[in-house]
Amino acid sequence: MRNKQVELLVGAFVVLGFIALAYLAIQVSGLAFSDKKDSYQIVARFDDIGGLSQRAKVSVAGVTIGSVESIALDKELYMALVTMNIDKDVDNLPVDSAAAILTSGLLGEKYIGISIGAEDTFLTSGDEIFDTQSALVLENLISQFLFNSTSGEK
Amino acid sequence: MSEYYVDIQEMSFSRGNRVIYNDVSIQIPKGKITAIMGPSGTGKTTLLRLIGGQLLPSTGSVLVDGKDIPLISRTSLYSLRKKIGMLFQSGALFSDISVFENVAFPIREHTEFSEETIRDIVLMKLESVGLRGAAQLMPSELSGGMARRVALARAIALDPELVLYDEPFAGQDPISMGVVVELIKRLNDSVGLTSILVSHDVKESLSIADYVFILSNASVVAQGTPEEIRNSEDERVVQFLGGLPDGPVPFHYPANAYKTDLDLEY
Amino acid sequence: MKTIVKLGGRVFDWLESIGRAGLLLMQSVCHKPKSFYGALSLLNKQIYSVGVLSLVIVIVSGLFIGMVLSLQGYSILVKFGSEQSVGQLVALTLLRELGPVVTALLFAGRACSALTAEIGLMKATEQLSSLEMMGVDPYRRVIAPRFIAGLICLPILSLIFSMVGVMGGEFVAVDWLGIHDGSFWSLMQQSVLFGKDVLNGVIKSFCFAIAVTWIAVYQGYECVPTSEGIGKATTTTVVLGSLSILALDFILTAAMFGDF
Numbered sequence: 206m207r208n209k210q211v212e213l214l215v216g217a218f219v220v221l222g223f224i225a226l227a228y229l230a231i232q233v234s235g236l237a238f239s240d241k242k243d244s245y246q247i248v249a250r251f252d253d254i255g256g257l258s259q260r261a262k263v264s265v266a267g268v269t270i271g272s273v274e275s276i277a278l279d280k281e282l283y284m285a286l287v288t289m290n291i292d293k294d295v296d297n298l299p300v301d302s303a304a305a306i307l308t309s310g311l312l313g314e315k316y317i318g319i320s321i322g323a324e325d326t327f328l329t330s331g332d333e334i335f336d337t338q339s340a341l342v343l344e345n346l347i348s349q350f351l352f353n354s355t356s357g358e359k
Numbered sequence: 360m361s362e363y364y365v366d367i368q369e370m371s372f373s374r375g376n377r378v379i380y381n382d383v384s385i386q387i388p389k390g391k392i393t394a395i396m397g398p399s400g401t402g403k404t405t406l407l408r409l410i411g412g413q414l415l416p417s418t419g420s421v422l423v424d425g426k427d428i429p430l431i432s433r434t435s436l437y438s439l440r441k442k443i444g445m446l447f448q449s450g451a452l453f454s455d456i457s458v459f460e461n462v463a464f465p466i467r468e469h470t471e472f473s474e475e476t477i478r479d480i481v482l483m484k485l486e487s488v489g490l491r492g493a494a495q496l497m498p499s500e501l502s503g504g505m506a507r508r509v510a511l512a513r514a515i516a517l518d519p520e521l522v523l524y525d526e527p528f529a530g531q532d533p534i535s536m537g538v539v540v541e542l543i544k545r546l547n548d549s550v551g552l553t554s555i556l557v558s559h560d561v562k563e564s565l566s567i568a569d570y571v572f573i574l575s576n577a578s579v580v581a582q583g584t585p586e587e588i589r590n591s592e593d594e595r596v597v598q599f600l601g602g603l604p605d606g607p608v609p610f611h612y613p614a615n616a617y618k619t620d621l622d623l624e625y
Numbered sequence: 626m627k628t629i630v631k632l633g634g635r636v637f638d639w640l641e642s643i644g645r646a647g648l649l650l651m652q653s654v655c656h657k658p659k660s661f662y663g664a665l666s667l668l669n670k671q672i673y674s675v676g677v678l679s680l681v682i683v684i685v686s687g688l689f690i691g692m693v694l695s696l697q698g699y700s701i702l703v704k705f706g707s708e709q710s711v712g713q714l715v716a717l718t719l720l721r722e723l724g725p726v727v728t729a730l731l732f733a734g735r736a737c738s739a740l741t742a743e744i745g746l747m748k749a750t751e752q753l754s755s756l757e758m759m760g761v762d763p764y765r766r767v768i769a770p771r772f773i774a775g776l777i778c779l780p781i782l783s784l785i786f787s788m789v790g791v792m793g794g795e796f797v798a799v800d801w802l803g804i805h806d807g808s809f810w811s812l813m814q815q816s817v818l819f820g821k822d823v824l825n826g827v828i829k830s831f832c833f834a835i836a837v838t839w840i841a842v843y844q845g846y847e848c849v850p851t852s853e854g855i856g857k858a859t860t861t862t863v864v865l866g867s868l869s870i871l872a873l874d875f876i877l878t879a880a881m882f883g884d885f
Contacts, residue, residue, distance in 0.1 A: 208666075211673045218677045222781030225788040229823045233716050233791055235814025260815055269811075314710075314815060411758050440760035451751035465759045523758075 235260070244271060244290040245330035249304045249317075254285040255340025257306055257315040263289045265319045270295045273317065289317065291328075299324040303336035315340060363422075364389045364521055364553040365410055370419030372402075372409060379405055381577040382419070392547050392554040394568035396561065398599065401574045403557040404448070407523045410555070411443060412436045424520070441469055444514030445523040450506040452498040452513070458485070459494040462513045469517060484512040488542060504535030511542060521553045522546070528560040536560075540567055561600055565589065573599060646843040653768035653842075667770040668777075675736045675771070676778030680785070682735055683728055687786035690727060691793030694718055699802050708804060712813035715794035720822045721882065724787035726874050729833035732779050733866035737841035740771055741862040744845025745855035753846075768842050775838030776831065783830040825881045829874065836873055837866040 230236045254276065263271040271291035279286045291298070301322030308315055319334070328334070365387035372380040379402040387393045395403055408414045409421055412428045421428040426439060452461050462481045466472060472480070485491045488508040498506060507527065514522055524543065528536050544567045547554050558564045565571065565585040573581040573588065573596055581588060581596045588596065598606035614620065698714040744767060747753050756763045791813075799806045817823070841862045848858035 212669055214677050215669050215672045218672065218680065218778075219781065221680075222784055225781075225784035226823075226827075228788045229720065229784065229791075230819050232810070233720070233787075233813060234817040234819040234823055235811075236819045258816075260818070262811070262815065314812065408754075413754065413757060437760045437762065440758055443758065445755065445758040447751045447755055449751055451755035453752055454750070465761070468759065468761050 243293045245293060245296075246274060246288055246290055247298075247328050247330070247332050247334060248286060248288050249334040249337050250279055250282065250284040250286055251304075251306060251337050251339050252284060253339040253342060254287065255306055255308075255315055255342055257287070257317070257340065261314060261316050263291065263317045263319065265295070265298075265321065270319075287317070296327060296329075298328045300326050300328055300332065301336065302328070302334055303338065304334045305338035306340035308341065362389055363387055364424060365555070366420075366422040367409075368420045368422070370409070370416045370421060372405065372414070372416045374405075378577050380416070383574075383578055385572055385579065387553060387555055388570060389553050390547075390551050391569040392543065392556060392567055394556045394558060394564040394571045395574060396557075396559060396564055396571060396599070397574035399559060401576070403559075403574065404525055406574075407445065407525055407555070407557055410523065411440065411445060441465075441517060442520045443523065444517070444519035444521070446507070446511050446514045446525060446527055448526045448529060450498075450503075450510040452501075452506055452510055454498050456497075457494070458490070458496050458498065458501070458509050461498065461509060462516050465513065465516050480516065484516050485509075487515075487546070488512045489538070504531050504538070507531070507535075507539065508542070511539075515546060515550075515552075518550070519552065521555070524554065524556045524558075526558055527556065528558055528563050536563060543567060561602075575599070642847070645847065646839065649764070649768065649843055649846060650772070650839060653764035653772060664770070667766075668774055671770045671774035672778055675740070675774045676782060679732060679735045679778070679782060682731055683782045683786050684789050686727065686731060687724075687789035688793040690723060691715060691719065691790030692797045694723075694790070695794035695797035695802075699798060699804075708802075709808040710812050710816075711798050711804060712794065712809040713816045715798070716791055716813045716817050717822060719787045719790040719794075720817065720826045722874070722878070724783045724790065725826050725830040725833060726870060728783035728786045729779060729830060729837060729870045730867055732775075732782060732834075733837045733841075733863055733870065736775070736778070737837050737866055738859045738863050740775075740838070740841040741845040741848070741859045742855055744768075744771070744842060745848040745850065745858050748846065748848065749850035749852075749855065768846065772838050772842055775841070776834045779834035779837075780827050780830045783826065787826065821881075829877050829881075832873055832877060833870050836869045840866050840869065 257273065257276065259273055259276060261273045262269045263273065271289050274288040274290045277286045277288075278284075298319065299322035301324045303320045303322065305318050305320065306315055307318045322336075363386045365385070367383060367385040369382050369384055370380055371378070371382055385395075385406075395406060397403055405414065409416055410423060410428070412421075412423075415429045420430075423439065424442065426435070428436070428439075431439070452458075453464065456464070459481055462484055463477050466477050466480055482491055482494065485494055488511055490505060490508055490512065493501065493505065493509070498509070501509065511527075527539050527543065531539065540563050543554060543556070546552065556564060556568060565588065568585055571581075571583060571585055571588045572579055575595055581591055581593055583591070589600070591597070594606060597603070694715045695711055698711045699708055702708045702711055702714070744753075747767065753763045753767065756766055795806070795809065798804045799809055844858040844862045844865075848854045
C-alpha cells in the first residue's frame with residue numbers, strides 16, 4: 206500500500222520535471238514548434254547590423270510580424286545577410302518596402318522595422334528587400350556630430 | 360569429501376602491525392556445533408569474516424566446503440555465501456523494512472519463488488524462532504533479544520549448510536539467552552547443519568558445543584570436547600574458564616614501569 | 626625531510642582514495658540488473674527519498690530567489706530606463722547560473738548529507754556486511770540505486786527551480802512593480818535560447834549531480850563506522866560537495882558561455 210503511494214509520488218515528480226522543461230521551452234525561451242509552417246522567409250542585406258541578434262523581432266508600424274531566422278556574412282559583397290521569418294497572414298508587403306535596424310529605447314534591443322512601399326506586387330518567400338538602412342552605431346553618430354559642429358564653426 | 364566443513368590450514372592474518380593469527384589451523388566437523396572461545400580482542404569475529412571471505416588471510420588456506428576462499432573468484436564467492444548464514448552481533452536487520460520483509464529478503468534475492476511460497480517459508484522460519492506474531496513489526500519496535508531471533512530466522516531462511524554465530528549470547532538477559540541456546544541446539548540437531556559459535560560466555564558455549572577451540576595470543580591454546588576442556592590443566596585455559604583476573608593473560612595492558620610513569624624514578 | 630615524507634604520504638593517500646572512489650563507481654554502475662522490475666522499484670524508493678522529499682525546499686527557495694532577482698534587477702535597470710528587460714535578466718540568471726548551482730547546493734545539503742549518513746549507519750550497524758554475507762552485492766543493492774537516483778533527480782529539481790523562479794520573478798515584476806507583461810515575456814523570449822540556455826543548464830546540473838552524489842556515496846561507504854566517523858563523513862560530503870559544485874561551475878561556464 207505504502208509502495209503504491211511512493212510510486213505515485215515519484216511519477217508526479219517526474220511529470221512535474223517535464224512540465225518545467227516544457228514551460229522553460231515555450232514560455233521562457235519562446236520556442237514555438239509551429240514556427241516554420243505559418244511563415245515565409247524574406248532576406249535583406251545590411252552594411253552594418255550593429256547588435257542585431259537571432260530571434261530579434263521584425264515589425265511594421267510597431268507591430269511584430271515575424272522574427273530574425275539567421276544572420277550570415279555575404280562573402281562577395283561583405284554585407285550582412287539577414288533571413289527573416291514573416292507571418293503567413295501578413296502577405297501584402299510591397300516589393301519596394303524598406304528595412305531598417307532600429308533600437309527600442311536608448312539602450313534596448315535591436316529589431317528590424319519595415320516601412321511600407323507603394324508597389325502593387327507583394328514580397329513572397331525567398332524575395333529580397335533591397336532598400337535597407339543599417340543600424341545606428343552610437344560611436345559613428347557622435348563622431349559625425351562632432352565633425353559637423355566643428356565644420357559649422359568655420 | 361572430507362569430514363570437515365571448514366578447514367583452516369596454517370593461516371596467518373595481521374592488521375597493520377598487529378598479528379591477529381599466527382599459523383593457526385582449525386578444523387570444523389560437519390553437522391556439529393563448534394565453539395570458538397577466547398578473551399575479547401583475540402579476533403574471534405575476524406575469524407568468521409575470514410571464513411565468509413570478507414577478509415583475506417596473508418598466508419595459508421581457508422577451505423569452506425572444499426573451496427579455497429582466498430583463491431576463488433568473486434562470483435563463486437557470492438554463490439558460496441548462499442550456503443552460509445551469519446548471525447551478526449547486533450542482528451544487523453535492515454531498519455527500513457519490516458520483520459517479514461527482512462526474513463524474506465535473502466529468499467527474494469536468490470530464488471524465483473512465488474509470493475505465496477515466500478510467505479509460507481518466512482512464516483515457518485519466524486515460527487521456529489517463536490516470533491510469527493511479530494511479522495509486521497518494524498525492527499525498531501523489537502527488543503534486542505527479539506531482534507537477534509529475527510536475525511537468526513533470516514540467517515536460516517535459505518536453509519544454509521553452515522551457520523556462523525557472532526557472540527549470540529552477548530548482552531542478553533538470562534531468559535532470552537536460554538532461548539537462543541535452545542534454538543541453536545534445536546536447529547543444529549533437526550536440520551543437521553554445521554554451526555560455528557564465537558563467544559566468550561563459557562557456561563552456555565560449553566553446554567551446547569560438540570567441540571571447542573580456545574584462542575589466545577594469535578594461536579589455538581586448547582581444543583577438544585567440552586569435557587576435555589573442563590578437565591584441562593593448562594593454566595591459560597584454567598584462567599579463562601575460571602574467570603581469574605590475573606594469570607598468563609595479564610591484567611595490565613603492556614606499559615612502562617609504574618614508577619617511571621608516575622615520575623618517581625628516573 | 627620529515628615534512629616531505631609526510632606530504633608524499635598525503636599525496637599517496639589522496640590518490641588511493643580517488644582510485645577507490647573510481648572503483649566504487651565502476652563496480653556499482655557497471656553491472657546488469659538481475660530483474661528490470663526489481664531494479665526499478667529500488668530506484669523508485671530512492672528517487673522518492675532523494676528527489677520528492679527535496680521538492681519543498683527547492684520550490685520555496687526558487688520562488689524567493691526569483692522574486693529577489695526581479696526586485697534587485699528592477700531597482701538597477703530602472704535607472705537606465707530599461708526596466709522592461711528585467712524578465713530577461715531573471716530568466717538568464719536562473720537558467721544559466723542560479724538554477725543549476727543553487728539547486729545543487731541545496732541538494733548537497735538536503736539529500737546528499739542524508740545519503741552519506743544513511744550508508745554510514747548501514748555500515749556501522751553491520752547491514753552492509755550482512756548483505757555481503759548473504760551473497761548480495763552491496764554495490765548493486767545499496768550504492769547503485771542511490772547514485773542513479775541522484776543523477777535523475779538533480780536535473781529535474783533544477784528545472785523546477787528555474788520554472789518557479791521565473792514565476793516568482795514575473796509575480797514581482799508584473800503584478801507588483803507594474804511592468805507590462807507583454808514586454809516582460811517578449812524581451813525574455815527574444816534573449817533566451819532553448820539550446821544554449823535551457824539545455825546547457827540541464828547539462829550543468831547533470832555534471833553537478835555526478836560529482837556530488839559520487840562524493841556522498843563514497844563518503845558513506847568509506848566512513849569510519851562510529852558516530853563520530855559518520856558525523857565527519859556527512860560534513861565532508863557537504864563541504865567537498867559544495868566546493869566541487871562551485872569549481873565545476875566555473876569550468877563548465879567557461880566551456881559553455883566562454884565564446885563571447
